[in-house]
Amino acid sequence: MLRTQLTIVFSLLIATTVGWAVTPEKQPPTNIIETLITSLPGSWDGQAIETPVGPVDYDIIFQQCSDSLVAGMADLRPSDHYWQFRNESDKLELTFLSTFAGNREPVKLLVSRKTGSSIDFYAPELPLLTVSISINEPIIDIRVFHHHKPHVHIRLSRQAQSTLQAEQTSPLSACKKV
Numbered sequence: 001m002l003r004t005q006l007t008i009v010f011s012l013l014i015a016t017t018v019g020w021a022v023t024p025e026k027q028p029p030t031n032i033i034e035t036l037i038t039s040l041p042g043s044w045d046g047q048a049i050e051t052p053v054g055p056v057d058y059d060i061i062f063q064q065c066s067d068s069l070v071a072g073m074a075d076l077r078p079s080d081h082y083w084q085f086r087n088e089s090d091k092l093e094l095t096f097l098s099t100f101a102g103n104r105e106p107v108k109l110l111v112s113r114k115t116g117s118s119i120d121f122y123a124p125e126l127p128l129l130t131v132s133i134s135i136n137e138p139i140i141d142i143r144v145f146h147h148h149k150p151h152v153h154i155r156l157s158r159q160a161q162s163t164l165q166a167e168q169t170s171p172l173s174a175c176k177k178v
Contacts, residue, residue, distance in 0.1 A: 032114050033092045035135055037085060040070045043159040044140070050153040058154050065175035073174035082106070082174055094121050094131065 046058030060083070062072035071084040079100035086093045097106040109121035109131055118134040130148065134141040138158035144151045 031090070032116065032119055032135070033087055033090060033111075036092075036119060036133065037070055037087050039135055039137060039140070040072065040085065044072075044156040045159050046074065046154055046156045048152055048154045050150060052151070058156070060156065061174070063174055069175065071174035079103075084174070092119065096131075 040062040041064045043061050044059065046060055048056040048058045056076060058074050058076070058081075060072045060074040060081075062070055062083070065071050068088050069084060069086050071082065073083075074081040079098055081099075082095075082097040084095040086095070092111050094109040095106050096109065097103070107123050107126055107129060109123045109129070111119055112122040112130070113120040117136060118132055121131040121133075123129040128147050130145045132141075132143045132145070134143075140156040142152075142154040142156070144153075
């Protein structure tokens with residue numbers, strides 16, 4: 001009996017010390033997929049730092065479309081970029097569409113590797129393409145590789161709270177199936 005009580009007290013002490021004892025509404029994300037899905041919704045100031053044509057502004061608004069879908073659209077003129085992250089049963093898929101040169105074919109990417117702060121994706125139907133997303137709030141880095149060589153590097157920074165009203169008035173076009 002005393003041993004059981006000591007075990008319970010010791011467990012509670014450790015749980016409190018390492019932060020396990022938090023209220024349900026304040027629990028931190030448990031893995032990198034959950035961190036990405038909960039971090040994305042909102043307005044982001046972006047810059048495509050490295051591209052084949054030089055730096056490009058890359059502002060984007062991500063919206064929570066459903067429990068399993070977060071989507072965003074960047075209006076780059078002359079093309080739009082659609083990013084859709086679908087998370088079902090902790091299996092994340094990324095669907096990307098660039099409308100450049102009239103393209104209407106999205107690319108589906110699957111998770112190839114997860115680390116503490118990044119997720120790597122590969123495209124089964126387009127093996128030359130891989131994407132790596134690193135999260136270090138308030139910054140998200142997206143790196144696109146062609147044939148394992150750097151192609152595009154996008155850096156997103158969370159917009160100031162006062163600019164977030166655009167999300168509430170913008171259409172949910174990014175949520176449509178691409």
